[in-house]
Amino acid sequence: xxxxxxxxxxxxxxxxxxxxxxxxxxxxxxxxxxxxxxxxxxxxxxxxxxxxxxxxxxxxxxxxxxxxxxxxxxxxxxxxxxxxxxxxxxxxxxxxxxxxxxxxxxxxxxxxxxxxxxxxxxxxxxxxxxxxxxxxxxxxxxxxxxxxxxxxxxxxxxxxxxxxxxxxxxxxxxxxxxxxxxxxxxxxxxxxxxxxxxxxxxxxxxxxxxxxxxxxxxxxxxxxxxxxxxxxxxxxxxxxxxxxxxxxxxxxxxxxxxxxxxxxxxxxxxxxxxxxxxxxxxxxxxxxxxxxxxxxxxxxxxxxxxxxxxxxxxxxxxxxxxxxxxxxxxxxxxxxxxxxxxxxxxxxxxxxxxxxxxxxxxxxxxxxxxxxxxxxxxxxxxxxxxxxxxxxxxxxxxxxxxxxxxxxxxxxxxxxxxxxxxxxxxxxxxxxxxxxxxxxxxxxxxxxxx
Numbered sequence: 001x002x003x004x005x006x007x008x009x010x011x012x013x014x015x016x017x018x019x020x021x022x023x024x025x026x027x028x029x030x031x032x033x034x035x036x037x038x039x040x041x042x043x044x045x046x047x048x049x050x051x052x053x054x055x056x057x058x059x060x061x062x063x064x065x066x067x068x069x070x071x072x073x074x075x076x077x078x079x080x081x082x083x084x085x086x087x088x089x090x091x092x093x094x095x096x097x098x099x100x101x102x103x104x105x106x107x108x109x110x111x112x113x114x115x116x117x118x119x120x121x122x123x124x125x126x127x128x129x130x131x132x133x134x135x136x137x138x139x140x141x142x143x144x145x146x147x148x149x150x151x152x153x154x155x156x157x158x159x160x161x162x163x164x165x166x167x168x169x170x171x172x173x174x175x176x177x178x179x180x181x182x183x184x185x186x187x188x189x190x191x192x193x194x195x196x197x198x199x200x201x202x203x204x205x206x207x208x209x210x211x212x213x214x215x216x217x218x219x220x221x222x223x224x225x226x227x228x229x230x231x232x233x234x235x236x237x238x239x240x241x242x243x244x245x246x247x248x249x250x251x252x253x254x255x256x257x258x259x260x261x262x263x264x265x266x267x268x269x270x271x272x273x274x275x276x277x278x279x280x281x282x283x284x285x286x287x288x289x290x291x292x293x294x295x296x297x298x299x300x301x302x303x304x305x306x307x308x309x310x311x312x313x314x315x316x317x318x319x320x321x322x323x324x325x326x327x328x329x330x331x332x333x334x335x336x337x338x339x340x341x342x343x344x345x346x347x348x349x350x351x352x353x354x355x356x357x358x359x360x361x362x363x364x365x366x367x368x369x370x371x372x373x374x375x376x377x378x379x380x381x382x383x384x385x386x387x388x389x390x391x392x393x394x395x396x397x398x399x400x401x402x403x404x405x406x407x408x409x410x411x412x413x414x415x416x417x418x419x420x421x422x423x424x425x426x427x428x429x430x431x432x433x434x435x436x437x438x439x440x441x442x443x444x445x446x447x448x449x450x
Contacts, residue, residue, distance in 0.1 A: 001016070001017045001018075001026045001030060001031060001034055002014050002015070002016050002017075003015050003031070003034045003035045003037070003038040004038060005038050005041060005042040005045065006038075006039070006042055007042050007043075007045075007046045012042065012045065012046070013042075013045070014038075015034060015037060015038045015041055017030075017034055056194060060091070060194070060197075060198050060201075063087045063090055063091055063198065063202070064087075064198075064201055064202070064205070066083070066087065067083050067084060067086075067087040067202060067205060067206075068205060070083030071083065071205060071206075071209045074209075077209075077210065077213045078111075078112065080206065080209050080210075080213075081099050081111055081112035081206075082112060084099060084112075084181075084202060084205075084206045085097050085098075085099065085112055085113075085114050087202050088181060088183060088199060088202055089114065089183075091195065091198040091199060091202065092167075092183050092191075092195050092198075092199060094183050094184060094185055095114060095115050096114055096115035096116060096183070096184040096185075097113070097114050097115075097181070097182060097183045097184065098110055098112065098113035098114070098116060098121075098181075098182040098184075099111045099112045099113070099171075099179065099180075099181060099182075099206070100125075100128075100179050100180050100182065101171065101178055101179030101180075101210060102132060102177075102178065102179060106132050107125075107126050108125070108126055108127065108128045108179065108180065109125060109126075110125055111179070115184070116161070116184075117161060119157075119160070119161075120157060120160070120161045120163075123154070123157045124154060124157065127154075128180065129150070129168050130170065130177060132177060133177070134170075134177050135175060136172070136175055137170045137172075137177055138170070139167060139168060139169045139170065139196055139199070139200060140167065140168040141167045141168075141191045141196065142165060142166050142167065142168075143165055143188055143189055143190055143191070144164060144165060144188040145158050145163060145164060145165065145166060146164070161184075162186045163184050163185070163186065164185055164186055164187050164188050164189075165184070165185040165187065165188050165189035166182060166183060166184050166185070167181075167182070167183045167191060167199070168180050168181075168182060169181035169182075169183070169199045169200060169202075169203045170203060170207075171203050171206055171207040171210065172203070172204060172207045173207040173208050173210065173211035174211070176211075178207050178210050178211065179207075179210070180203075181199060181202070181203045181206070183199070244269070248269040295340070295414070295417045295418055295421050296421070297336075297337035297340055297418070297421045297422060298337050299335040299336060299337060300335070300336075300337070300338060301333065301334075301335060302333070302334060302335070302336045302337075302338045302341065303332050303333050304332040304333075304334065304336070304341065304366055304368075304373050304375060304442070305328045305332040305366050306332075307338060307341055307342050307345055308326060308328075308345055308364055308366055308375065309326070310342060311342055311345040311346045311349055312324050312326060312349065312364065314346065315346065315349050315350060315353060318350075318353075319353040321358065322353045322358065322361075322362060323360075323361040323362065324349070324353075324361065324362045324364065325361050325362070325363050325364070326364045326365075326366075327363070327364070327365045327366070328365075328366045329365070329366070329367045329368065330367055330368030330369060330373075331368035331373075332366055332368045332373055333368075333444070334372075334373055334442060334443075334444035334445065335444065335445050336422055336442060337418075337421075337422070340418045340421070340422075341418070341422075341442075343414075343415075343418065344415050344418050344419065344440070345375075345377075347411045347412070347414070347415050348377045348415065348438050348440075349362065349364065349377055351411070351412075352377055352378075352379040352381070352436070352438075353379075355379070355381050355383075356379030356380055356381035356435075356436070357379065357380040357381050360379065360380040360435075362377065362378070362379050363376075363377070363378040363379075364376070364377055364378075365378075371443060371444060372424075372441055372442055372443045372444060373441075373442050373444065374439065374440065374441050374442075375439075375440050375442075376437055376438065376439045376440075377437070377438045378435060378436065378437045378438075379435055379436055380435040380436075381435060381436050382430050382431065382432050382435065382436060383428070383430040383436055388428070388430060391412055391428060392412050392413055392415070392416040392426075393413060394410055394413040419440055419442070422442055422443070423443055424440060424441050424442040424443060425440070425441045426438065426439070426440045426441075427439045
């Protein structure tokens, strides 16, 4: 007696009953009971299958999630390779796997591997079942290497390495072939559709990550060379520009008091030369901050109040129409780079003189506390609200710079980097009613080394 196992209108099997004693047969009641049993058995089998499929899907999702998380949080590509090999081994049930990618010469090279000897890697490196320019190559599954003619040349190598089955999974990014996943088995292996799907998903993830790291690396190289070029150019421009400025100064000194009409053009040459010198100095500092790993400082015993007096004295000559009021409180001595801090103070006071209200005074306060010194520079001008969040960014406010600007929009960026090099802080507040205040706090010593 036979009854079908039905699931959703499909017959997935049968249930059979057999009597072997003579004279015994089945009746309708027996058949009805067997059919009822078949319905229950079919439901149980289907539920078991669905549960197994759900568990398998959950495991695949966990593997993909773990690999994706590792790829997102990785600092180096090698970390991604290691996570990819872990995921691939777990997905395909093997402890031997490898990742290869094309080098600059178009040769497929090993980047990471598990369970492979140096001899094996040396023997097969460079082999690829696809050409470098293959379009959407498909995975190649070899269930038994001894029956695959295209791999006959590696038969001895496979035998020594105990490789009986392997698979090539392409690493792609936007249809471009970057490399391949390799998996190895020491016995013939039939690949399930789930294994192939999961390996392909992992390979696609890895391909996109390789492309991302490659793009970031290329961008970093481009930025590095651009900054290096800017630094070299700025450095080489200083000498000829210094010669031009010096020649203009000498000629202008000779013409002073003589009423020579060439004095005015010479003054413009000198002023323009000084502006260009300021720009070149800013560009060099910007390059040092980027390529050089930060602005270097040389700490010496320094009095911040004395630096403020020196900066104010120089700026009063340039801005004779501006009133600058200074207030000094407490101890102003510390271990700082005097030249760099003079650059900071001159920049901030110069900005206040250039952009603040001309009918109000610029206020400078230097307050020495027990462990640090704070100096503030205040004017009654207001910084446009849209510029405040990016005020210390390099080349900020390019569309808002005035025609008489004496820099490249790098001044405040360099100010911030110098203060950071001193392990200090700089803040700015600007409102219509209170005006604009730059507040710099400098530790008296190098707190980063304590």
